[in-house]
Amino acid sequence: xxxxxxxxxxxxxxxxxxxxxxxxxxxxxxxxxxxxxxxxxxxxxxxxxxxxxxxxxxxxxxxxxxxxxxxxxxxxxxxxxxxxxxxxxxxxxxxxxxxxxxxxxxxxxxxxxxxxxxxxxxxxxxxxxxxxxxxxxxxxxxxxxxxxxxxxxxxxxxxxxxxxxxxxxxxxxxxxxxxxxxxxxxxxxxxxxxxxxxxxxxxxxxxxxxxxxxxxxxxxxxxxxxxxxxxxxxxxxxxxxxxxxxxxxxxxxxxxxxxxxxxxxxxxxxxxxxxxxxxxxxxxxxxxxxxxxxxxxxxxxxxxxxxxxxxxxxxxxxxxxxxxxxxxxxxxxxxxxxxxxxxxxxxxxxxxxxxxxxxxxxxxxxxx
Numbered sequence: 001x002x003x004x005x006x007x008x009x010x011x012x013x014x015x016x017x018x019x020x021x022x023x024x025x026x027x028x029x030x031x032x033x034x035x036x037x038x039x040x041x042x043x044x045x046x047x048x049x050x051x052x053x054x055x056x057x058x059x060x061x062x063x064x065x066x067x068x069x070x071x072x073x074x075x076x077x078x079x080x081x082x083x084x085x086x087x088x089x090x091x092x093x094x095x096x097x098x099x100x101x102x103x104x105x106x107x108x109x110x111x112x113x114x115x116x117x118x119x120x121x122x123x124x125x126x127x128x129x130x131x132x133x134x135x136x137x138x139x140x141x142x143x144x145x146x147x148x149x150x151x152x153x154x155x156x157x158x159x160x161x162x163x164x165x166x167x168x169x170x171x172x173x174x175x176x177x178x179x180x181x182x183x184x185x186x187x188x189x190x191x192x193x194x195x196x197x198x199x200x201x202x203x204x205x206x207x208x209x210x211x212x213x214x215x216x217x218x219x220x221x222x223x224x225x226x227x228x229x230x231x232x233x234x235x236x237x238x239x240x241x242x243x244x245x246x247x248x249x250x251x252x253x254x255x256x257x258x259x260x261x262x263x264x265x266x267x268x269x270x271x272x273x274x275x276x277x278x279x280x281x282x283x284x285x286x287x288x289x290x291x292x293x294x295x296x297x298x299x300x301x302x303x304x305x306x307x308x309x310x311x312x313x314x315x316x317x318x319x320x321x322x323x324x325x326x327x328x329x330x331x332x333x334x335x336x337x338x339x340x341x342x343x344x345x346x347x348x349x350x351x352x353x354x355x356x357x358x359x360x361x362x363x364x365x366x367x368x
Contacts, residue, residue: 002102004132005030005073006081009065011058013083014041015167021049023086027095028079034069060178063141070135076104077132084166094160107134107153112161112296118305120341127301131162144182145175146196157297176200191222195231207238214238226300229255233268240272248272263292263306270314283318286311309338316348325355 006028010017021031031050035043036058046053056068070078087095098109109132116125130149133139141147179197182189189197198213214231217223223231236251249272255265266289273282289311296302303310312335320328332348339345 001100002077002104003029003075004077004079004099005032005075005135007032007034007066007069007073007078008081008083009034009036009056009062009069010038010042010046010083011036012038012040012042014038014045016084016165017042017045018048019165020081020083020085021046023088023092024081025049027087027092027099029075030073032069032072034065034072036065060181061144063143063147066141066147070133070141073135076135077109078135079132081162082164084164085162086165087160088163091160091162094158098158098160102156103154105154106156107137107139108132108149108151108155109158110151110155110297110299111158113164114161115164116303118339119343120339122304122339124304125301126161126296126304128157128296128299129162131158143190143193145178145200146193148192172203176204191217191220192224192227194220195223195227198231199234202234202238205241207241211235211238211242224299225258226298228258229262229265230301232258233265236268236272245272245276261288261292262300263289263294263311264301264303266292267303267306267310267314270311274314274318277321279318279321283315283322286314286318305338309335309342312338313342313344313348325352328352 004027006024008020008031010033024031031052033046033050033053034056035046035053036056043053052072054068054072056065058065066080069080102109108130110128111131112126113129113131114123114126116123118124130151133149134153137153139149139152141149175196179189179193179200194213194217198210198217201210201213214235217231218228218235232251232255235254236248239245239248239251249269252265252269252272255262266285270282270285270289273279273285289306290308292307294302294304294307312331315331316328316335318328319325319331329348329352332345332352335342336345336349
């Protein structure tokens with residue numbers, strides 16, 4: 001069985017650190033905590049789980065801090081977690097199975113990172129991350145923000161997932177400040193960092209600036225295909241906010257030049273036509289979304305609802321607006337197969353029942 005060092009960087013995480021470390025109890029062979037300047041009870045909580053707590057002055061560089069944490073590891077593999085991450089019971093079992101069977105020639109284990117959840121706790125947003133990195137192989141974190149390790153050697157896709165369970169908002173301006181400080185110092189952002197800089201501008205509602213960054217990123221043609229597709233989508237979001245309807249559609253169609261249609265993009269196209277009350281066109285794209293196969297291992301961001309629930313609930317709305325209530329009801333029940341307790345499903349079902357009892361009632365109250 002391979003051994004694993006858990007390597008974490010923390011700062012003022014007293015509300016979540018204990019929960020995180022409890023969730024990995026019995027899974028890892030060593031815990032390394034690098035504290036970047038906590039002023040609360042973080043170090044006290046960390047000390048309950050490990051003696052290996054180290055100080056590292058924060059310098060606006062997540063990679064530097066993560067590389068520091070890895071430098072203290074003594075086991076076969078290094079695993080990283082954020083303080084507001086947890087490994088749930090089913091995933092704990094999968095992790096132990098992996099440890100027992102992992103081929104030591106594997107350099108990197110990729111694992112799903114679940115970061116979005118619906119009201120029922122179902123995963124709505126996820127993507128694969130490099131989760132276990134073989135120690136002492138020279139692989140290092142890169143990027144001051146949105147840091148990553150470039151895998152080399154043999155890569156394995158693991159079955160265990162990590163759940164990101166935030167309890168409070170983080171500083172919304174931190175990442176943008178770091179990027180802007182780098183640019184002010186004359187640092188040229190490499191493609192991945194340029195992509196994420198555009199996203200930070202978008203989050204801050206700086207639509208024109210975000211568009212400029214994304215368009216330059218795409219024009220340079222040095223990005224990873226999944227980032228290219230996402231950049232096109234964010235160009236569409238910016239154009240939407242700026243009222244550029246045709247440019248919004250063009251940006252979404254541009255994604256098809258990089259790879260086959262993604263359900264996420266088809267749903268965006270459906271929503272764009274739905275806003276224009278072009279229900280047949282919207283229905284076409286939502287129906288196409290249902291034919292798209294889901295492939296999490298491609299590495300991009302995956303919105304799980306786009307591969308079933310969302311297209312069905314939107315097709316229910318489209319066909320209701322087109323006057324085909326029977327077909328609308330069929331799609332509502334298909335949505336129910338994905339999420340039986342979804343508020344929209346339950347509301348729509350009640351509307352259909354009332355329509356059968358009172359034909360004169362308008363279907364306009366159907367939700368989407």
